[in-house]
Amino acid sequence: MQALQNNKLILSIFLVLTGVVYWIYSQGFTGAFYFDDFRPLGNLQQVHDFQTGLQYITNETSGPLGRPVAMLSFLLNVGDWPDYPQNFFRINTIIHLLNGLIIYFLSLKLFKLVKPQSKYQALFALFTSFFWLVLPLNVSTSLIAVQRMASLSATFVFSGVLAYLYALDYQAQHLKRGQWVVYVVIAIFSLLAMFTKENGMLLPLFLFVAEITLFKHQTEYQHGRKLRLVVLGGCYFIILAYLGSLLPHIANAYVDRPYTFIERISTEPQILLDYLRLLFIPDIFSYNPFHDNYPTNSSLFATFYSSLSAVFWLALVILAVVFRHKFTVFSFAILWFLTAHILESTIVPLELYYEHRNYVATFAVCFCVVYLVTTIHGKKSQIFMATLLSGYLVILAGCCYLVTKTWGNQHYAAYAWQYNQKGSMRATEHLALKLLADGNKPDALMFVKENTKNCPDCLNSYVQQMVIACSMNLNSSVQSARQYLLQYNRPLRSVAGLPSTLSSLFDMVENKQCKLVDLQTLKQLNQKFLQSPKGGINTGNHVGLHNNLYMIAVAEKNISEQERQINQMWMLSHAPWLANLKLEWLLQQHQYDNAIYFVQKDLCTLAENSTSPLEQSCLQAPNKIKRAMMNGKN
Structure with a gap:
């Protein structure tokens, strides 16, 4: 009875702490929308009734499954785009707190397995969930509006693991019916998670990791365990086989990325180590939406840090697998963390670095840290370590506050991120747009020009230079950027954003807002990028460039060229x-x-x-x- 009362007290404390976390995150509600938000969320303006709402849910193209559950959740924000980002962030934060609550009960359940004799299981769960809730590394998942896809998928993943544990308990009491319940739970929560975001399909893999580590010695979970291992291990094998199936076509998959397959797999171990470092050691301005300037490695052993990263992860995997029966919680944390990154941080040609990829991964690490503290012997030592951990979590919460406060101050954040992410085209563009909105064209031009020096291959920055300089009637800046672009002769691997910026420049020319650029120059630039060496730009960019040429043909009243460009676009895309x-x-x-x-x-x-x-x-x-x-x- 006393233990039950203590558990209720600790849960009450946790609920109070969630209020603190909500207040911390609310400092970021005055933040902005970012580059990934505009396409999926911009279509909310087309939702007016049931039919258009259904089209919005079912027509998303962010992933192969369409993410209909996530898109359904965005209908809660109909009417909020583009003027009320705070309403998106508020719902995202509520989902984050819900996930923290699920993690509390999940951690409580797991501590009952790994620390069955302890009276402080609820306290350990409190530490774990609060640790996870205030991680600055998780901030971007809630304060980038579209990343609700990641956090809501995590809701179903965490719920699925918790429901799986209760299903195993039910199976221990009702053997025949219980086994069906176990597999129904796996199926339902896996489907919900993966139709929110595709990496939700990793739920069975997380369960497999738990089975071979934490559940190995749980006698009450042994019934049907061999079959569960076969099914869950089979899911793991299917994912690995899928990744292997990409290898024969991997060269073509990377043609529209600014890095090669070798550069990606040589850089990701280093990025994973960066994630782990930022999990424990906060760096306030490193938590931001813009990491397109992350340097790549030509090989795993290109630098000392890349070599260290490769050896570090290889050693951890070997230790986790070999000693999974002896050091179960340590192995659980390592294998869970790496499993969470198996799709987004391996060979699939996605962008190199995103903080939200750690949202599910960090749970097991937090759980492991708290568990290690509980293994300290001696009452004085335990009190000291508990005090030390409490102090660390307070510091972490303070850092989380500074991060969200930064995100909430749009102009300060834009300056800080541009300074911290030198060479990031996105960070520079974000700052330039803020400055232009304030009418500060000279500073916007200055930062765009600075980025062309830091990143000579950021071609969109040169077009942005033309746009801003032309609006200021600065002929030298316009012509220097034009000349650089027309003389650029390296293979184009990525021209992200360039077609839309060229489109903006066309609008300025058409509206007589730019007299230093003519239609012939715009035509040359668009054709230049279409005829790039190796043709290394993706279909979406090709369509954008052809559409620019179509608009130029309309302005020139060239009917035959209009027809040619429309046919070219239709060949590339059936949008x-x-x-x-x-x-x-x-x-x-x-x-x-x-x-x-x-x-x-x-x-x-x-x-x-x-x-x-x-x-x-x-x-x-x-x-x-x-x-x-x-x-x-x-």
Whole structure:
């Protein structure tokens, strides 16, 4: 009874601490939207009723599964884009606190397994959950609006592990029915997690890690364990096999990245060590949204740090596997942490560095640290270590406050991040946009020019220089950037953001806001990047550049060039907006037979035979053609 009362007291303390954590995170509610937010969240403006809401949920392209659960959650913010980012952050923070509560009960359950004789299991769970909640490394997951995808997926992962433990308890009492419950739990929570974000499919892998470490000596969990190991281990094998299946085509997968496959796998061990360092040793300005300037390694042993990282992780994996029966919690933490990174931090050609990839990974590390403190012998030593850990968590909470306070001050954060992330095109662009919004063009130009020196391959910074300098009528800055771009002869591996910036420059030229650039220059620049050596830019950028050339052709009233560019875009992508553009253009040119042929043989055929969101365009096309033909006769 006394233990039960203590547990209730500690849970009450934890709930009070969640209020503190909410207040800490609320300092960042005045933050901004960032580059990854705009495409998936911008479509919220198109949601007006049930049908458009359903389209919003089902038409997302961030991942192969569409992430419909995450997109459904964003409907809570209909009406908030783009003016009220605080409402996104508020919901994200509530999800973060919910995850902390789940981790409290999950940690309590695990401590009952690994410390069955202790009277302080709830206290250990309190330390673990609060540790995880105030990690500055986790801040970006809640204060970048779109990363709700990551935190909500984590909700189902943590809930799935907790439900799995209770299902095992149920199985111990009801052997036949209980075994079905175990597998139903795995299936339901895995599906929920992966349809929120694809790395939710790692849930069975986390359960496998727990089975071969923490659950090995739990007698009450032995019934059906061999089958569970086969099923969960099979899931692990499937993921590894999937990664292996990418290898034969890996060279093509990396053509639109500014690094090679070898550079990625040589750099990721170092990045994982950076994550671990930032987990324990806060560096206030290192927690930010912009890491596109992270330097790559040409090999695993290119530098001392990269060599150390490779050896460090290899040694930890060997130790964790070999001694998983003796040092179960240590092995659990290492294998859980690395399993959490198995998709996003290995060979899949994603961006190199993102802090939110640690959101699930850090749980096991926090659990392990608290567990190690509980193994200290001697009452005085235990009190000392508990005091030391408490002090550390207070410091960590203070650092978390400084991080969220920085994120909440948009201009201060923009300056700090640009200084800390020299050579980051995104950090520079973010700061430049803030300065331009304030009418401070000279400083915006200064920072963009500085970035061209720090990052000579950041071509978008040169176009931004042309945009700003042209608006200030500074011919020398415009022409120096133009000359550099036209003479650039290295293989283009990435031109992220460049098509849209060139589009902005076109708008300025068309609106007579830029007299130092003409349409011929814009045409040369867009064609230059389309004809880059090795063609190392992805389909999305190709479409953007062709669309710029189409708009130039419209301005020049060049009908044949308009048709050529539209056809080029349609060959590259069958996006609904392109289908509508091509149909509208055919109707404007009174090519009614071609329009009918396009709808019947191309558009509607694609809508029937694929999962692409072209159905609406197909259904609306006949009425558009009919109206255009009637107007043409009149």
